[in-house]
Amino acid sequence: MAELYITKKDSSKIIKYNKGKMCWERIKHFLKELIQCHTAFLGAIIVLSFILIAIFAPFIAPHDPLKASIINRLQPPFWIDGGNINYLLGADEIGRDILSRIIYGSRVSILVGLVTVGISGFIGTLLGSFAGYYRGRFDATLSRFADLLLSFPYLIFAIFLMSIVGPGFFNLIVILCFKSWVNFFRLSRGEMISEKTKEYVEAAQALGVSDLKIIFKEILPNIIHSILVLATLRVGYFIILEASLSFLGLGIQPPTPAWGSMINAGRAYMLSSWWVSTIPGIALLILVLSINLLGEGLRDILDPRLKLE
Amino acid sequence: MLKINNLCTNFFTYRGIVKAVDGVSLELKEGEVLGLVGESGCGKSVTLLSILGLVPYPGRTTDGEVCFKGENLLEKSSNEMRHYRGNKISMIFQDPMTTLNPVFHVGEQIRESLRVHKHSRISKRNEKEKVFQLIKDVGLPSPEQIYYQYPYQLSGGMQQRILIAIALSCQPKLILADEPTTALDVTIQAQILDLLRKINKDMGTGIILVTHDLGVVAEFCHKVAVMYAGKIVETGLVDQIIYDPKHPYTEGLLKSIPKIGNKKNKIQSIPGDVPDLATLPKGCAFYPRCSQHMPKCKKNEIPLQKIEKERQVSCLLYKKV
Numbered sequence: 001m002a003e004l005y006i007t008k009k010d011s012s013k014i015i016k017y018n019k020g021k022m023c024w025e026r027i028k029h030f031l032k033e034l035i036q037c038h039t040a041f042l043g044a045i046i047v048l049s050f051i052l053i054a055i056f057a058p059f060i061a062p063h064d065p066l067k068a069s070i071i072n073r074l075q076p077p078f079w080i081d082g083g084n085i086n087y088l089l090g091a092d093e094i095g096r097d098i099l100s101r102i103i104y105g106s107r108v109s110i111l112v113g114l115v116t117v118g119i120s121g122f123i124g125t126l127l128g129s130f131a132g133y134y135r136g137r138f139d140a141t142l143s144r145f146a147d148l149l150l151s152f153p154y155l156i157f158a159i160f161l162m163s164i165v166g167p168g169f170f171n172l173i174v175i176l177c178f179k180s181w182v183n184f185f186r187l188s189r190g191e192m193i194s195e196k197t198k199e200y201v202e203a204a205q206a207l208g209v210s211d212l213k214i215i216f217k218e219i220l221p222n223i224i225h226s227i228l229v230l231a232t233l234r235v236g237y238f239i240i241l242e243a244s245l246s247f248l249g250l251g252i253q254p255p256t257p258a259w260g261s262m263i264n265a266g267r268a269y270m271l272s273s274w275w276v277s278t279i280p281g282i283a284l285l286i287l288v289l290s291i292n293l294l295g296e297g298l299r300d301i302l303d304p305r306l307k308l309e
Numbered sequence: 310m311l312k313i314n315n316l317c318t319n320f321f322t323y324r325g326i327v328k329a330v331d332g333v334s335l336e337l338k339e340g341e342v343l344g345l346v347g348e349s350g351c352g353k354s355v356t357l358l359s360i361l362g363l364v365p366y367p368g369r370t371t372d373g374e375v376c377f378k379g380e381n382l383l384e385k386s387s388n389e390m391r392h393y394r395g396n397k398i399s400m401i402f403q404d405p406m407t408t409l410n411p412v413f414h415v416g417e418q419i420r421e422s423l424r425v426h427k428h429s430r431i432s433k434r435n436e437k438e439k440v441f442q443l444i445k446d447v448g449l450p451s452p453e454q455i456y457y458q459y460p461y462q463l464s465g466g467m468q469q470r471i472l473i474a475i476a477l478s479c480q481p482k483l484i485l486a487d488e489p490t491t492a493l494d495v496t497i498q499a500q501i502l503d504l505l506r507k508i509n510k511d512m513g514t515g516i517i518l519v520t521h522d523l524g525v526v527a528e529f530c531h532k533v534a535v536m537y538a539g540k541i542v543e544t545g546l547v548d549q550i551i552y553d554p555k556h557p558y559t560e561g562l563l564k565s566i567p568k569i570g571n572k573k574n575k576i577q578s579i580p581g582d583v584p585d586l587a588t589l590p591k592g593c594a595f596y597p598r599c600s601q602h603m604p605k606c607k608k609n610e611i612p613l614q615k616i617e618k619e620r621q622v623s624c625l626l627y628k629k630v
Contacts, residue, residue: 022457135366199407205363206402207395207422207475217421221412
């Protein structure tokens with residue numbers, strides 16, 4: 001009888017519970033695991049610093065990103081002969097400071113990545129949850145539509161639509177979302193289907209809990225971790241996609257600094273002044289790589305099945 | 310209180326119609342405990358799910374009536390049914406590990422059931438008090454601690470107690486217990502059964518207990534119904550069934566209980582397999598496995614006949630009184 005009353009974890013340590021403290025404990029636990037996973041921690045730090053740079057761009061950037069000065073045209077970075085310490089990473093074809101443009105350009109990349117993932121993740125998860133829970137005709141229709149969208153190569157699809165509606169930040173977001181909800185839809189639908197057969201759902205039904213509550217308050221908290229991981233990985237993907245479209249002149253329009261259009265601008269000077277397009281490329285590489293590292297790490301942390309004891 | 314009449318639940322599969330519950334009639338008076346026994350796949354659980362209207366797709370209840378306090382539950386809309394589920398009729402499941410939602414504190418899960426049925430609107434603070442009380446009622450100590458535990462931090466017996474607390478939260482008139490002790494070891498089993506018995510006595514809650522453990526039935530139930538292949542083959546008071554089984558299937562079930570100290574003899578079993586519910590033979594479904602079968606068993610469906618007071622058997626060996 002006695003052992004029945006002792007919890008598996010040593011309960012003597014736990015003295016007093018309150019909700020805020022519990023929440024803090026969980027965050028602490030999460031951070032601890034994140035730090036233990038070195039690559040994810042590195043990714044997290046880099047992503048975080050990029051976000052901070054984007055927010056405080058006006059205070060950090062040494063120059064006005066839009067101000068051209070023809071004297072400094074194609075100025076090389078400071079470590080190359082002829083470089084100037086005032087232009088740390090050199091200047092582009094009309095003499096704008098590349099470092100400042102990268103700092104401002106990170107705003108576009110991060111904003112596009114986050115907003116697109118936010119919107120498409122929300123829509124996709126919502127539709128996927130309903131489709132997976134109710135199945136039937138609603139699910140069949142949406143799934144076929146999703147298959148249809150998936151069968152287009154993404155970039156061609158985006159180029160096609162962008163050339164119809166024209167470039168611009170708002171159009172870009174809409175078009176990226178138009179297709180990307182599908183990934184969230186399929187993931188949450190699949191998870192919902194497998195989760196729905198579990199007994200706790202049946203128990204909730206037997207308790208008289210309404211369908212909406214079962215979907216959002218019982219099942220969704222059980223599958224949110226995989227959606228979070230997908231979301232993180234998709235952010236990197238969208239940043240690349242935005243850069244590709246900007247490179248093609250269909251995304252963010254000049255003179256607004258965006259990494260994709262910067263890479264494109266330097267294309268003509270590739271042989272003589274490689275830094276004009278290489279440096280934004282490296283920035284893009286670092287950001288997307290660290291987002292992916294963070295995403296992989298999150299998957300390891302959040303998915304208990306991948307945990308090695 | 311509960312009267313089930315000719316309940317039929319079919320599963321419409323690609324292979325054909327599977328008659329999981331085929332004309333089941335049961336009656337339960339207030340404060341009674343009814344044991345529903347039978348081997349795996351004979352329709353016990355589906356019977357319970359049919360009462361709550363929760364038969365999973367592609368199943369459907371096609372015929373019969375489930376009268377709960379004079380109202381036919383099968384005619385209720387799904388919204389009206391929600392009002393019954395967990396509130397007037399609640400259910401306890403077999404495997405407490407999977408029945409609790411792994412990502413919430415168990416206390417929150419008990420509280421959820423209080424919140425779902427809003428007529429018992431209690432203020433937030435009282436809600437918590439009520440949950441503590443419920444945790445105490447099911448025999449768990451220090452409810453303040455238990456409240457903030459996750460299901461995995463509790464042992465199987467404690468989890469089952471939490472499930473019972475959830476089932477009790479709205480003071481239902483009827484509890485459907487679907488093999489509540491199967492996943493637990495024997496000592497915990499006894500504790501859980503004691504708890505259920507206490508609930509039955511103190512609150513007068515009727516219980517339908519689905520099990521294949523005849524020991525549990527003998528100890529705990531007032532009445533027993535034996536199911537085979539979707540049909541009830543024998544009902545009666547518990548002593549009648551245990552000490553004087555009439556139907557050859559019940560007899561076989563009782564004989565197949567292993568006895569302590571009986572080393573030499575093999576466990577007696579009923580020869581043959583459970584019939585395929587999609588292709589049931591005409592006549593008695595137990596016919597191919599029955600030791601006392603007669604040619605006429607095959608011919609017609611055999612109705613339940615009253616042979617004694619409170620006693621019904623569907624077997625041609627016995628004459629109607």
